Amino acid sequence: MRTTETTATISPAGALTSAVQNRHPQIEVRPASTDTAAYRYDYATAPRPDAVPDGRPGPAVAFPTSADEVQTLVRLAAEFGVTVVARGAGTGLAGGASAADDQLVISTERLNRIVEVSPLDEVAVVEPGVINGDLNAHLREFGLFYAPDPASFEISSIGGNIATNAGGLRCAKYGVTRESVLALDVVLADGSLISVGHRSIKGVTGLDLTSLFVGSEGVLGIVVRATLRLRPLPVARRTLTAFFDSTASGAEGLGAITLSPVRPAIIEFFDRVSLEGIDGHSGTRLRERGESLILIELDGYGIDEQAADLEDALTRVGARVAVESDEDSAALWELRRYGRGLPASRRFIGEDIAVPKSALPAVYRSFAALEARFGVEISAVSHAGDGNLHPLITQEIKPGDDPAVVPESLAEAATELVRVALALGGTVSGEHGIGTLKREWAALELSQRSIEAQRAIKAAVDPQHLFNPGKAI
Amino acid sequence: MRTTETTATISPAGALTSAVQNRHPQIEVRPASTDTAAYRYDYATAPRPDAVPDGRPGPAVAFPTSADEVQTLVRLAAEFGVTVVARGAGTGLAGGASAADDQLVISTERLNRIVEVSPLDEVAVVEPGVINGDLNAHLREFGLFYAPDPASFEISSIGGNIATNAGGLRCAKYGVTRESVLALDVVLADGSLISVGHRSIKGVTGLDLTSLFVGSEGVLGIVVRATLRLRPLPVARRTLTAFFDSTASGAEGLGAITLSPVRPAIIEFFDRVSLEGIDGHSGTRLRERGESLILIELDGYGIDEQAADLEDALTRVGARVAVESDEDSAALWELRRYGRGLPASRRFIGEDIAVPKSALPAVYRSFAALEARFGVEISAVSHAGDGNLHPLITQEIKPGDDPAVVPESLAEAATELVRVALALGGTVSGEHGIGTLKREWAALELSQRSIEAQRAIKAAVDPQHLFNPGKAI
The missing domain is CATH 3.30.70.2740 (Alpha-Beta Plaits)
Incomplete structure (x- = not known):
């Protein structure tokens, strides 16, 4: 069997695939082929549904089921000189998980166990392939929730959320993903496994590598386990709408919320064209109520006082404020997430x-x-x-x-x-995130010296440039 | 004048001091001498008040008044091969700002301007020498506050708070320093100045260098400006006491708070010996009320509901719960901060x-x-x-x-x-933080590979090891 690995025509990725199959048959690996073409893309780079397949092969894809198997795969990839793309659910919107046919994709799909939920520590320990929404469904019986809520929560994985430092709707009140990640187990480019961070909210021993890995888009290491901060489900929730006569007055009106003492869980602003887009796609009649909309979710204690203070603040800047019924609230949030559609024309x-x-x-x-x-x-x-x-x-x-x-x-x-x-x-x-799609734009934002510092840190942690080359930085 | 720099007997730190004085007379620098002996220490390493001075000289100390002057000092230090210790107010409790007579201390004392407060962005832009408590006094008129509240808030600087990722009392609800730092201007070891982070809560362009600098104890760069997240002052506050019959039952009782839906701003727990220490030092009679105490501050909306829910939860686990009057509350928090003293014997x-x-x-x-x-x-x-x-x-x-x-x-x-x-x-x-005092303990916590990764990152950012050698990592 070893001879196939050393023939002159076999690619490094092919040799790596054979080596995994021969030496570690318990790890499922699919060779680079047209069967894995879907792994060339994430949600940002995928072709339109009506596009004709171009017949190009995808990357080799491995499906480890343990941290140990991830370590094995990383070591082998380094041995064969094949670069590695870690992939969660592939729902990224910047191309960060896209891969070519000379690369190895390490999919975290089967690293999907909720290892532990501790109500007394307010933490969950999970593997990276757990879907964000599945975690929250599981936490409900404990009266707890995991705050980061990217719009993709029903289909995106915790590992992918960590790789992109995913945001969402609730971040102004509850923080982005980084604020909910307490500790990580990470496989480095030399195949070693390190634990960083703490199971407590506080902990300052050494550099904050946990925060550095969060949002690093797979260029520094592969997260194989995460300790997440949880919070108690709010005792109450309420949805308010504030309609304005123009996009401009609604945008200006947002400042009234900031200057009030109320801090909503969610503040979504829709301009005129967005409201028209929803009405056109979903058959609603939001536009009749105003030219722009601030859609607000309040939560927590004192919900009546919160609503009253916010209504005061917004009415004073010209809004028509309404507290929505539970049924209408659910419909509005559904419209926020899925109501707009994309124009086919x-x-x-x-x-x-x-x-x-x-x-x-x-x-x-x-x-x-x-x-x-x-x-x-x-x-x-x-x-x-x-x-x-x-x-x-x-x-x-x-x-x-x-x-x-x-x-x-x-x-x-x-x-x-x-x-x-x-x-x-x-x-x-x-x-x-930056992925492949926004690197040129990132260069407009970051100074050359700042990019150099980032690349130096990347090289310090991954001197072979094994992990996700050409992405993010 | 240049000849004094090149005599055989002058130390590199002496030569550096002369160079600053000659080339940049606008920057105040004090040469290494017994006059600067206080800069050998921070609060952790300072000798007891009754100790006899040992006559050893302190480090050279510079007092820049601008980012540009910090850059100049760092470049000169590199030129003369003198290592640099950045110092805020010197109130650190781990030796991180201690310095020897062959080093240059860059004090941020005179980088102490509150540059901007923006209520609409909920940010303050400050220089690192601003005292935490001074910032909050300034913010009060805006109805805003900066959440991180280390016990040293009246005397510690924002720059020092950032260097140690300072905690405090309110962190469970409002986060540690890292969660309130949005962006930083940092002078690197080559004298360059970079801006990292964002003025918005969200922002994922590139690696999260902001979080990496927070808590890095002066080994990666010198913060010369910080953009801080602010929050509205709570609409209400209330102090509760929960006394228990033993230290053990009080410690167990803490879990009842976690399992309730209430999230206090502050939860301080005192065991029997701590209560006796306060009574002995301050002439109070807390110990008569119980053997241990959970001292709680609630804040925000629905304060009555919050207090009622928490009183229920704690009473069920055997606590004697009382809502304290404003006057008693103030006295109790004063005791928390200063009441205990330290036994002279x-x-x-x-x-x-x-x-x-x-x-x-x-x-x-x-x-x-x-x-x-x-x-x-x-x-x-x-x-x-x-x-x-x-x-x-x-x-x-x-x-x-x-x-x-x-x-x-x-x-x-x-x-x-x-x-x-x-x-x-x-x-x-x-x-x-780790500073000089806890490096051996840190080695008990961190794996060798994790320490290696941290040192590789340090070397990537500061290849000459100019900044705070021998500290933190």
Whole structure:
């Protein structure tokens, strides 16, 4: 069997696959082939559903079931000189988990055990392949929840959430993923396994490697276990809507929430085009209630006082505020997550910029000039409590256009909007990560010296550049 | 003037001092001498007040007033091969800011401007020398506060708080320093200045260098500006006391808070010896109310509901719960901070261990055996919400003992207690840092591979090992 590994024509990835199959038959590995083509992509880079398969092979893909097997795979990959892409559920929106046919994907799909839930420590210990929503379903019986709630929570994995430092809707009150990760077990590029962090909220022994691994998009190590901070389910929840007469007045109105003493769990802002998009896609009539909407979830103690104080603050800046019934609340949050759809007749680019909260009105004001200049339409729903916008920049597909090609004017409009965010003191990516898609934009944000420092740290931890080359930094 | 720099007898630190004085006369620098002896120490390493000065000189000390001057000093230090110790207010409790006479201390005392407060962004931009308590006094008029509240808040600087990732009393609810630091300007060892992080809560462009610098105890760079997250002052506060019949029942009773839906801003636990210490020092009669005390501060909306739910939960586990008057509350928190004093007739070691919250009762249970084995007395006040204990291990000074010498049995008891914490899944330092004093203990906690990774990162960022050698890692 060993002869197949050393023939002149076999690729390093092929030799690695054979070595895993021969030496460690208990680890399932699929060779690079058209069968693994799906692993070339994540949600950001996947072809449109109507695209014709191009017949190119995907990467080799391994499915370890233990930390030990991950260590084995990493050591073998280093031995054969094959670079490694760690992959959670593949729902990333920046290309961070995309892989080529000369790489090894280490999938965490089967590292999916909830190892422990400790109500007295308020922690859960999980493997990286556990789906975010599954964890929260499991925690409900304990009266606890895991706060980070990316919009993908039903399909994205905790490991992927950690790799991207995933955000979500509740971050202004409960923090991003980093604030809920207490400790990690990580496989390094030399195959060693280290434990970093603590099971307590406090702990300052040595450098904070836990935070460094969170959001590192697979370039520093592979997380094989995580200790997560949990919180008690709130004693009450309430949904408020605040409709305004224009996008501009709604964006300005957000400041009234900041200046009030109330800190909602969720503050989502919809501009006029976003409301129209939902109405068109979902058959609702939100637009009749106003030109923009702040959708708010309050939670915790004193919910009546909270609602009253917020209603006061928002009414004073011209909002029509309503406390929604439980049924209407559920429908509204469903619309927030799935209501908008994407226009089949238009090409689009989605963004993930974040700005200082006070700059949100300026971002919305910037859309008109960009629309006129580039012949596009721009709208945005915002996680307004943390300054994170998801602009959707679209352009009509004209007869004769290739729907698979992003026209230059659309790409230029997107880059220009990124520049607007940066000029306002903002950032290229609030919560999706840099991956492959946003490296050029990242270079607009970070200084050369800062990029050098990041690359030096990467090289210190992974001198062979084994992990996820060409991504993130 | 240049000739004095090149005489054979002058030390590198002396040459550096002369170079600063000659080339950059606007930067105040004091040469290494007995006048700077105080800079040999921080609060952890300072001699007892009654100690006789030993006549040894302190380090050279520079007092820059701008980021640019810090850059200049760092470049000169590198040129002359003099290592650099950044120093805030010197209130650290682990020796992290201590310096020798062949080093340059860069003091941030005069980098003490509050640059900006933005209520709409909920951020403050400050220089590192700003005192924590001064910042909060300044923020009060805006209705805002900066959450991290180390017990030293009246005298410790924001830069020092960042260097140690300082904790405090409110961390279980509001997070440690890291959770309140959004962005930093940092001078690196090559004298370059980089900006890391974001002015928004979200931002994932590149590796999270902000979190890496927080808690790095001056070994990676010198913070010259920080963007801090602020929060609205709570609409209400209330203090509850819960007295128990024994230390053990009080420690067990802490779990009732965790299992309730209430999350207090502060949960401090006092064992019997701590209560007696306060009564002895402050003339109070707390011990008459019980053998242990959980002192709680609630804040925010629904304060009556919160108090009622917590009183229920604690009464069910045997506590005598009282809501304290405003006056008594103020007195109790004053006692928490300053009430205990330190026994003049005893030698002592203070610790800073943290454990998973569920293990707090086991730590208190461990004291008796250690007391018997080492002939010491052990007590602890805990920041119980985050598992952080400050044990005080004391031993009587007998006639003929040198009060300046820590006897071996006391040191051994301290190390053994650290081992107890580690065996329970805890950590050597919850919030004070490692500095010089706890490096041996840190080696008990961290694996060799983890320490190697930390040192590789240090070397990547500071290849000359210019910054704070021999500290933290």
